[in-house]
Amino acid sequence: MSRPEDQLPPDLYYNETTSKKYDTNSRIKNIQAQMTHRALALLNLKSPSLILDIGSGSGLSGEILSSIPPPIGPHTWIGADISASMLAVALEREVEGDLLLADAGQGLAFRPGTFDAAISISAVQWLCNAESSVETAEGRLKRFFESLYIALKRGGRAVCQFYPRDDRQKKMVSSAAIRAGFGAGLLEDGQGTKAVKVYLVLTVGASGDITGVVDGMDGVEVEDGRKRGGKKGVKNTRRDEITKTKARLERKGRVVKATTKYTGRKRRIQF
Known part of the structure; x- marks a missing residue:
């Protein structure tokens, strides 16, 4: 079975029909919720925060961010997605976050230090495909991670869950994050199964020590871009x-x- 990102660019793949099916599929919603809660656990936030949701889609993750109870939440969030159809579904559902139509592979246009944290669920693998002959996957990843680094506050954290095609693609993504200045750790849930999920845990600045985020977790490979x-x-x-x-x-x-x-x-x- 071919991967969705091999079929069409995301703005075309997630058309009106596909977006509504995605939003109403109970299996997808359950998996999305599990991965969002996992990402929040890795972020380890202690108080209500401003969070950027990259590849926010129909707002499934955003609804969870808005529902976290005090004293840790609820969180305020801004969602960015390349699919206008996905964002239209989110608007129909009247999600609480602000929504932005944007291609993360062209960079995120936010002021420096805007966000306390960021999450991305099942989106980063789409950046590994160049959409034209003048683009490269490395260039798209470079623009994404460099602009994300700028958008986060010093000490801020980001967790990107993604489905790499192979070890080479996994390394390409993590290396791009490290070159942008992040401290980076890779965590794999469900190792040895078809349902393996990869989480890239990122920190900005010395106060966001990556080893503190993933301390005590098995299967974590840590490489700190600040100490190379x-x-x-x-x-x-x-x-x-x-x-x-x-x-x-x-x-x-x-x-x-x-x-x-x-x-x-x-x-x-x-x-």
């Missing part, structure tokens, strides 16, 4: 460090001075 060093045997120069710092600040929306031939040079001591 250079290639073995290659010494980083002062200019390299300054350039990396500037690039990181620019991703966060900060204005930095232009890099010139004088960047990183030590000043002579004047007597």
Whole structure:
């Protein structure tokens, strides 16, 4: 049986008919609810938060976010999806979140530090398919994760549940997140079964330690993008460090001075 993302782009696959079937299928709704609660457990939120739901569809996950009882909830959420038909179903159901028609593969247009957290259920695998000859899967993932990093507050967390085609695709997704600056951990539920579900747990900044999020869970592979060093045997120069710092600040929306031939040079001591 072919995967949905192999058949059509998501905005075409989830047309009016498919979107309504998705929203009314009791099996799909139960699975969606289980994965949403799992993502919330991995986020480990302690108070009502502003959450971005990427690939929000008809608002099934959003309804759960709105229903979390005090003192942890209810959460306020904004949903972004590429399918206008899915969003139309959400509007018909009068979900409580704000909705945005957007292609995550082109980047998320939010101000720096807008959200406390983000979730994505069964959506990221769609970004692994390039929709035209001028795009690449790597480019779409790069734009998505870099813009998500910017949209989250320092110390913020994100959990992306997705269905990778194979280990190569799983590595491509996690590597794109790490290159964007996230601390990243991969968790697999149901290992060795056809129902395996992969969760990419992401944190922003030193205060969001990824090892604290997934501590004590079996099957978690952790790689922290903030602690990666250079290639073995290659010494980083002062200019390299300054350039990396500037690039990181620019991703966060900060204005930095232009890099010139004088960047990183030590000043002579004047007597």
